[in-house]
Amino acid sequence: MKAIRVAQYGQPEGLTLQERPALVPGRGEVLISVAGSGVNPIDWKILSGAMKAFIPLELPYTPGVEVAGRVAQLGDGVEGFAVGDEVFGFIGIVGGYATEVVASADRLAHRPARLSALEASGVPAAALTAWQALHEQAQIKAGQTVLIHGAAGGVGSMAVQVARIAGATVIATASARNHDYLKSLGADQMIDYTQTPFETAVDAVDVVLDLVGGDTQARSWAVLKAGGVLVSPVSPPDAAQAKTVGASGKHFATRSDGAQLKKIAALFDVGKLRIDVEVLPLSGAEGALRKSWARHTRGKLVLDASR
Incomplete structure (x- = not known):
């Protein structure tokens, strides 16, 4: 798998796409082959170092709180999902800028059929x-x-x-x-x-x-x-x-909630919600974070994990 890695807090310079060991889901977890990762203000706030007193992370780390993709493997005890299912979710505070992620099953929902995987990757957070x-x-x-x-x-x-x-x-x-x-x-x-x-x-x-x-x-x-x-x-x-x-x-701080996300997915599927995304390559995460940092984006920025 590949993942964007942050070696030190500060500006987006120096983010690199690196080869990483394959992930294995634990009990109650799902391994997702990522199609897209959403870019959010929390990503650059953490990167800046402004939140390290509240969210201590071991460096280096992989940014990203939300993804969409296909279920590649199930951990023990997972119900409601099968290998091959298209899913999306707010996976946690880090880990999303990668070609694979592991997430707790209760943070996920099935992707709305009306959305592409890249569109869906910008929805959860x-x-x-x-x-x-x-x-x-x-x-x-x-x-x-x-x-x-x-x-x-x-x-x-x-x-x-x-x-x-x-x-x-x-x-x-x-x-x-x-x-x-x-x-x-x-x-x-x-x-x-x-x-x-x-x-x-x-x-x-x-x-x-x-x-x-x-x-x-x-x-x-x-x-x-x-x-x-x-x-x-x-x-x-x-x-x-x-x-x-x-x-x-x-x-308040937003919480991951697969059941709530399922309700939101249903609203997309009946056409009551829509999302507009701008797609950038995963390898261009530095530029995406700079654009988000400028605070003038319309809709969502998402990273295409295939590029």
Whole structure:
């Protein structure tokens, strides 16, 4: 097998595609022949060294949290999957930028038939984050208004669709070049954050999903109605600010959940969800991480494990 290896924390320079020993699944695990690996902000955050106090890793390591591919071998005790099945999943915090991975079976689901393997490889982390943010943290309801910051990215584009399916009115912040794209996903109103402060264009929203953090999150309290909720997987919302405006703030880390991913797969199969991907070769992981690091991607970047 081959895998991208990170020898030291820092910038993406020096990532290399290396030959590695073949993997063997343990009890409850599945060996996957990888078709594609999704690229996510967590990948470059770990690579930067900013998270090493919270996520200690033995160097060198292989980045990547999500993949899609074919089941090559089953460990003891695995049920619900067979060799040859097409699967996808949020496999863990590292290991995905490779031609083979081993993952716990409960982190996986069968790939949606409507998606190619490369498209599916960009779904799990983003879709689970959006789903858990809106359904579990915000407890979104039909008729509510949801403001989504960073709406054109991987999580944001999924969140726009998840909120729309739930029956919410969706307001999205994004640069003007992404407005038609967001409208096609179901956003009801778009705000060009480069030209218009969002707090001058909206107020009294039920839910803010903050995928940006910093000043954007701080300014978001002004547009929440009393009893509303600000949810962010990026950084913890200020509890004092929440109390001042009579709202709540929630911070969470996305968890792998094969059963939840199965529900998401069903929505893809009936055409209620879609994903837009840009495909780069696995050997070009350095460039992909640089592009993700710039924070201006539309949809998802994925790596083709065959190249």
